[in-house]
Amino acid sequence: ETGVTQTPRHLVMGMTNKKSLKCEQHLGHNAMYWYKQSAKKPLELMFVYNFKEQTENNSVPSRFSPECPNSSHLFLHLHTLQPEDSALYLCASSQDSGAAGPYEQYFGPGTRLTVT
Amino acid sequence: AQTVTQSQPEMSVQEAETVTLSCTYDTSENNYYLFWYKQPPSRQMILVIRQEAYKQQNATENRFSVNFQKAAKSFSLKISDSQLGDTAMYFCAFMDAPNSGNTPLVFGKGTRLSVIA
Numbered sequence: 177e178t179g180v181t182q183t184p185r186h187l188v189m190g191m192t193n194k195k196s197l198k199c200e201q202h203l204g205h206n207a208m209y210w211y212k213q214s215a216k217k218p219l220e221l222m223f224v225y226n227f228k229e230q231t232e233n234n235s236v237p238s239r240f241s242p243e244c245p246n247s248s249h250l251f252l253h254l255h256t257l258q259p260e261d262s263a264l265y266l267c268a269s270s271q272d273s274g275a276a277g278p279y280e281q282y283f284g285p286g287t288r289l290t291v292t
Numbered sequence: 293a294q295t296v297t298q299s300q301p302e303m304s305v306q307e308a309e310t311v312t313l314s315c316t317y318d319t320s321e322n323n324y325y326l327f328w329y330k331q332p333p334s335r336q337m338i339l340v341i342r343q344e345a346y347k348q349q350n351a352t353e354n355r356f357s358v359n360f361q362k363a364a365k366s367f368s369l370k371i372s373d374s375q376l377g378d379t380a381m382y383f384c385a386f387m388d389a390p391n392s393g394n395t396p397l398v399f400g401k402g403t404r405l406s407v408i409a
Contacts, residue, residue: 194363211397218296219383219399232396281397283329283337 179203180269180284189257192271197252197287199267206272208250209281210242211263225250226272257291264288294319296386298400305374306408312359313369313403315384323389326360327369327397331381340382343367345389374407380404 180201201290210222217291221258224232239261241253250267266287269278305311317326326339343351343360346348350358355375359368371378382399 195305221396
């Protein structure tokens with residue numbers, strides 16, 4: 177596979193469930209991102225990892241727990257979610273910017289999450 | 293904090309015609325980057341075009357071009373010879389120029405473009 181992949185593509189979970197979203201990038205990048213896309217709202221950055229280290233946590237509730245075991249994989253662990261957490265969760269990756277300017281972020285297809 | 297505003301929630305254009313999507317942003321920074329992303333109905337977001345704020349020349353990519361007005365903080369996207377495959381959500385995004393590492397993208401709410409045959 178090439179690019180950025182996300183599994184599952186669709187997920188329905190109850191508020192007491194625990195589930196995980198998975199993202200994998202096959203591009204040799206060293207930065208990975210989680211975004212939340214809700215209807216009629218801008219994409220919201222949730223977390224950023226550079227070289228497996230979390231460099232950004234955009235005031236995300238603790239019921240969302242990211243994990244980045246290596247530069248190619250990123251997880252989002254979910255527990256005791258609320259119905260308002262229903263959204264499309266997008267993963268992206270890029271090269272680290274450095275002095276060369278920002279590199280393009282490549283996005284995965286997203287996981288459509290519904291919390292019942 | 294930077295903000296990005298896309299004032300047109302939905303637009304439509306006839307096939308082969310030209311359409312312009314508007315975007316304005318707010319920042320106190322002098323050096324930054326601007327992007328237009330396209331999200332087709334299949335949901336995979338892809339980069340359409342980018343512009344460095346220090347460059348006066350407007351970026352172009354085939355049928356896509358931008359009108360970057362730095363003083364007005366405006367960054368519109370023009371699509372020429374519209375094709376059915378251009379139907380998608382279009383997001384304008386801003387990125388502050390980093391000293392090191394990555395800085396986050398700030399997105400607008402998007403404009404849903406429909407190309408009509």
